[in-house]
Amino acid sequence: MQQTTVTLAHPLDFATWRAMTRALVARHVPPAAITWQVAPDGTQTSPPPAPSDAPGFSIPRETMRLAAATIQSTLADRFALAYGLIYAHATATTPDPADLERIEAAAAAVRAETEELRRNLLALMQPGATREATFPARTHAPESNARFITLQLSLAPWRLSLPGRMLHWTGETLLYGPADPLRPLALNTLPPPALPLVTDLDIGQITSLRAAYLAARTCLICPMARHATQTVFGEGEPTARMMFVGEQPGDREDQAGRPFVGPAGQLFDRALAEAGIDRADAYVTNTVKHFKFIRRGTRRIHEKAGREEIAACAPWLAAERRIIRPRVLVMLGATAASALLGRSVTIGHERSRPIPMEDGSTGVVTVHPSYLLRLPDADARTREYDRFVADLRLAASHLPPATP
Numbered sequence: 001m002q003q004t005t006v007t008l009a010h011p012l013d014f015a016t017w018r019a020m021t022r023a024l025v026a027r028h029v030p031p032a033a034i035t036w037q038v039a040p041d042g043t044q045t046s047p048p049p050a051p052s053d054a055p056g057f058s059i060p061r062e063t064m065r066l067a068a069a070t071i072q073s074t075l076a077d078r079f080a081l082a083y084g085l086i087y088a089h090a091t092a093t094t095p096d097p098a099d100l101e102r103i104e105a106a107a108a109a110v111r112a113e114t115e116e117l118r119r120n121l122l123a124l125m126q127p128g129a130t131r132e133a134t135f136p137a138r139t140h141a142p143e144s145n146a147r148f149i150t151l152q153l154s155l156a157p158w159r160l161s162l163p164g165r166m167l168h169w170t171g172e173t174l175l176y177g178p179a180d181p182l183r184p185l186a187l188n189t190l191p192p193p194a195l196p197l198v199t200d201l202d203i204g205q206i207t208s209l210r211a212a213y214l215a216a217r218t219c220l221i222c223p224m225a226r227h228a229t230q231t232v233f234g235e236g237e238p239t240a241r242m243m244f245v246g247e248q249p250g251d252r253e254d255q256a257g258r259p260f261v262g263p264a265g266q267l268f269d270r271a272l273a274e275a276g277i278d279r280a281d282a283y284v285t286n287t288v289k290h291f292k293f294i295r296r297g298t299r300r301i302h303e304k305a306g307r308e309e310i311a312a313c314a315p316w317l318a319a320e321r322r323i324i325r326p327r328v329l330v331m332l333g334a335t336a337a338s339a340l341l342g343r344s345v346t347i348g349h350e351r352s353r354p355i356p357m358e359d360g361s362t363g364v365v366t367v368h369p370s371y372l373l374r375l376p377d378a379d380a381r382t383r384e385y386d387r388f389v390a391d392l393r394l395a396a397s398h399l400p401p402a403t404p
Helices: 014-026 061-071 078-090 097-124 146-152 209-216 251-256 263-274 307-324 334-341 369-374 378-397
Strands: 004-008 034-038 131-134 158-162 165-169 174-177 242-246 282-286 293-296 299-302 328-332 354-356 362-366
Touching: 004 014, 014 061, 014 078, 034 078, 061 078, 061 097, 078 097, 097 146, 146 158, 146 165, 146 209, 209 307, 242 307, 242 334, 251 263, 251 299, 263 369, 263 378, 282 307, 307 334, 328 334, 328 378, 334 362, 362 378, 369 378
Parallel strands: 004 034, 131 158, 242 282, 242 328, 328 362
Antiparallel strands: 158 165, 165 174, 293 299, 354 362
16 A cells, blocks of 8 residues: 655644645545654645545534544544544545544543633733743643634733643744744644634633634624624724714625625715714724625525624624723614613614713714615605714714814
C-alpha cells in the first residue's frame, strides 16, 4: 500500500487537516495509508487536487464537530482518528469500535475542559496592563478558545501559560509556542471550540464595540438566527451621541450585513439630513439582529419579531447602549420602544415627547420609517414624513452642545 505523508503547520492545524481530508477521502485513500506529522518549522502540505470524476460527499455537522474535538485532544494519533471517522462516514463503513470509543472519550474531555476554562476565565485573567494566567490544560481546548478569550476580554492583550506552551494575544496577533520567541498562530487555522462561541460568553463584560460586533456575528441563540443569512449588528461611531433603534433588519439588510440600507433606510438617511443630524453622530441598530421572514415563492416577507427573539437579542442591544452611552435614544416603532421601555407601547401615546431613560439619556419615540412607505396616498406620506422629521429635530434638540 502506497503511503501518503501529510505535514501540518502546527499541533492544531485543523485547516490543513480538513483540506487534506476532503482531498484524500475523495481519492478513497484509506486511513492506514496516511501518515500525519507536524512540521517543526511551520510548513505544511498542500492538498492534492481531488479527481475530477470523484463523487461529492457530505459529512453530518455533528460528525465534523466530533472530529474537530478529537483534534483538540492530546492523543498522539488524533489526526488519524479524526480522519478515520470522516472516511467511515463518507464510505458508509463502520468505524472501529475501539477507535470510536477513544474518539468519544477525547471529545468529552475537550468539552469538559472548554466548560472549565470558560467558567473560570474572568477570575483567572485578573485586570492589568496585560492579563495573564496559568491554566493546567490537559487538552488543546485553550488554543481553540483563543477567539472566545480575546472577545471576552474585549480584544485587550492577554497571556495564558499552559503545560509546555504559551498563548499570547498582543492586541493584534495571536502568538503560540513552547517558549520564546513565540510564533504567530492564525486563528482561522484552529478547530472550532467544542461549544459555540457565544455559549458562556459574558456579554455584559465586553467593553469594546468591535468585540461585541465580532461575537454577535456567530450568535445562534435563537432559532431565527439559523435561517437568516447573517447577523446584522449596529453601525456607527463608538462616540456617537445619538442612537437610533429599529425593529429588525429586512431582506436587503440581511443580504448586505448592514442596518438600514433598504428603502426604509434610504428614507431614514434623507430625514436625518433634513433634521440637521450628522450621520457620524448617529449610531443605528435594531432590537433584533436577524431577519425573521416567511417565504412566499421566491420572496422573503418580513415577519414581526416575537418575545423570544427580542429577549435573545437583548444582551447585544444592552451592550451597544452601555458601550456607546448615547445622550439621546430614538426608538423607531413600537417594537423598539416596548423593548427599551420595558412595557407595552402605543406610538400615538408616547410619540413626540422627551422620556427620561434609566441610564440618564433622553428617549424619544417615533414611527419606523418603513411605516411611511406603507401609507396609501401621497398627501399622507408627505404629512407623516414632515412629522417624522420634526421628531428627529426634537430628539436632536436634547443633545448638549458639542465640545470643541
